[in-house]
Amino acid sequence: MNRRILVVDDEQGIRAALGQLLEYEGYEVRTVSNAADGIAEYPKWKPNLVFMDIKMGGMDGLEGLKRIREIDPAATVVMISGHATIRTAVEATQLGAYEILEKPLDTDRILVMLRNVFDHINLREENTRLRDGGGSPYEIVGDSPVMRALVEKIAKVGSTPARVLITGENGTGKELVARALHRHSSRFGKPFVEVNCAAIPGELIESELFGHMKGSFTGAIADRAGKFEQANRGTLFLDEIGDMSMAAQAKVLRVLQDNVITRIGGSKPISVDVRVIAATNKNLESEIAGGRFREDLYYRLNVVPIHVPPLREHREDTPTLVEHFIAMLSERDGMTPRRVSESAMERLLALDWPGNVRELRNTVERMLILAGGPELTAKDVDRLAGARVADDTGLGSLAACRTFEEFKESAERAWLLGKLREFDWNVSETARAVAMPRSNLYKKIERYALTREHT
Numbered sequence: 001m002n003r004r005i006l007v008v009d010d011e012q013g014i015r016a017a018l019g020q021l022l023e024y025e026g027y028e029v030r031t032v033s034n035a036a037d038g039i040a041e042y043p044k045w046k047p048n049l050v051f052m053d054i055k056m057g058g059m060d061g062l063e064g065l066k067r068i069r070e071i072d073p074a075a076t077v078v079m080i081s082g083h084a085t086i087r088t089a090v091e092a093t094q095l096g097a098y099e100i101l102e103k104p105l106d107t108d109r110i111l112v113m114l115r116n117v118f119d120h121i122n123l124r125e126e127n128t129r130l131r132d133g134g135g136s137p138y139e140i141v142g143d144s145p146v147m148r149a150l151v152e153k154i155a156k157v158g159s160t161p162a163r164v165l166i167t168g169e170n171g172t173g174k175e176l177v178a179r180a181l182h183r184h185s186s187r188f189g190k191p192f193v194e195v196n197c198a199a200i201p202g203e204l205i206e207s208e209l210f211g212h213m214k215g216s217f218t219g220a221i222a223d224r225a226g227k228f229e230q231a232n233r234g235t236l237f238l239d240e241i242g243d244m245s246m247a248a249q250a251k252v253l254r255v256l257q258d259n260v261i262t263r264i265g266g267s268k269p270i271s272v273d274v275r276v277i278a279a280t281n282k283n284l285e286s287e288i289a290g291g292r293f294r295e296d297l298y299y300r301l302n303v304v305p306i307h308v309p310p311l312r313e314h315r316e317d318t319p320t321l322v323e324h325f326i327a328m329l330s331e332r333d334g335m336t337p338r339r340v341s342e343s344a345m346e347r348l349l350a351l352d353w354p355g356n357v358r359e360l361r362n363t364v365e366r367m368l369i370l371a372g373g374p375e376l377t378a379k380d381v382d383r384l385a386g387a388r389v390a391d392d393t394g395l396g397s398l399a400a401c402r403t404f405e406e407f408k409e410s411a412e413r414a415w416l417l418g419k420l421r422e423f424d425w426n427v428s429e430t431a432r433a434v435a436m437p438r439s440n441l442y443k444k445i446e447r448y449a450l451t452r453e454h455t
Helices: 012-024 035-045 061-071 086-094 107-131 145-158 174-183 202-210 246-258 284-289 295-301 315-333 342-350 356-370 378-384 395-400 404-422 427-433 438-447
Strands: 004-008 028-032 049-053 077-081 099-102 164-167 192-196 235-239 275-280 304-307
Touching: 004 012, 004 035, 012 028, 012 107, 012 438, 028 035, 035 049, 035 061, 049 061, 049 107, 061 077, 061 086, 086 099, 099 107, 107 192, 107 202, 107 438, 145 174, 145 304, 164 174, 174 192, 174 235, 174 275, 202 246, 246 295, 284 295, 315 342, 315 356, 342 378, 356 378, 404 427, 404 438, 427 438
Parallel strands: 004 028, 004 049, 049 077, 077 099, 164 275, 164 304, 192 235, 235 275
Antiparallel strands: none
16 A cells, blocks of 8 residues: 655645655655645545645644644644744644755655655554564565575574675565564664665765754754664664765764764764664675775675575565465455466466566556456466556657657657656656666656556
8 A cells, every 4th residue: 555645735836746756756645725625634534644835825834733733643744834944943843743844845855854754654653563463564475495594594693783784686675684684683672774875865865874963054954863873772774885975985984983973064973873784786896896885884784795586586486475465465455355376376487577576566466456356367467567568668669750869859758668667667766777866867757748557
């Protein structure tokens, strides 16, 4: 089930732009034009996050924030302001606002903030499930020899304080391994904090990791703890560490050496006790040879290496994974459970799954939503598996272009559309795969009027 976000703003342009951005990131979005409608919509739709403009006609956003927090004291509300003052920021914080964003809205800052919000929500929900005896949702599934060996290694390494470097292709489950290591450690019950180094712009990564002081840069309207502080006495998971800037690498190295951080704009050293687990889909030895990754940081992180195999190396786990995803999605999202025909399973086993377990899970979810009948068939797999759809991208008509410039634009449009389909219109994953900043990809999606197909 997608995360739900409610946008409350009296400017139609803000509602449209923010709604499109959030939908491209995979969120379910509803928009309303005033605080009263937002308050009415909240208990009916139960969004996970609310964006609320402060200055609106009629009831203002601060009063709207107060009313929503009365309905749900755990509500997560981000305020939007065109002219944020210290007084406004203090009042919003006292009323329970998670953060304040200034207009004009910056795409990169919104995406970083979203990741932080949902990391926090996920951790809160996981802790609730564990307290209620529901177990962990981050289960490693598979009974093949390679997966049994992986689980045994996790159990052995997890109980030690050693740093771990997890390697593997996108979608193999590196985050699941990191969370399993945390569960097996003496730090379980303390924070598990994740940082996706590829998803955070270079100019923001240091603020995310080490925190900042009020006034240290534009938009820093309050002191804020970084991920190292948030993970104190727990585990910090640095995902896609190979995409971290060289400047940030140097600072992370110093923290690993000294266990001390300093916030941006601050002078007071802060001691931290954090177990660092890192992951990457890159060959870091090649990155070192190319001058893109520090060798000394590599050896600090790579105390114990763990490699997560791609799905094609343990295909025999595919039936188990399919049944696991069907059961999980049916219970969690209320989807109708389906049988999988023998021919459908043969088709699933024959596919290469370049997106690995993540692609398989997305495919199972897609089939549960879109396939008819009580049984998933081979035709359902052929129609709905992965990016295997008819090629209407326009590649076949490139020869008809009259100028070289027209050819370049048509080729870029077709290529981007194909890549977006390959990654099931996950803009973050697509941008990472094609080595393009997400802000640039969003501009090209708008420029070429690319839209997602609905089967």
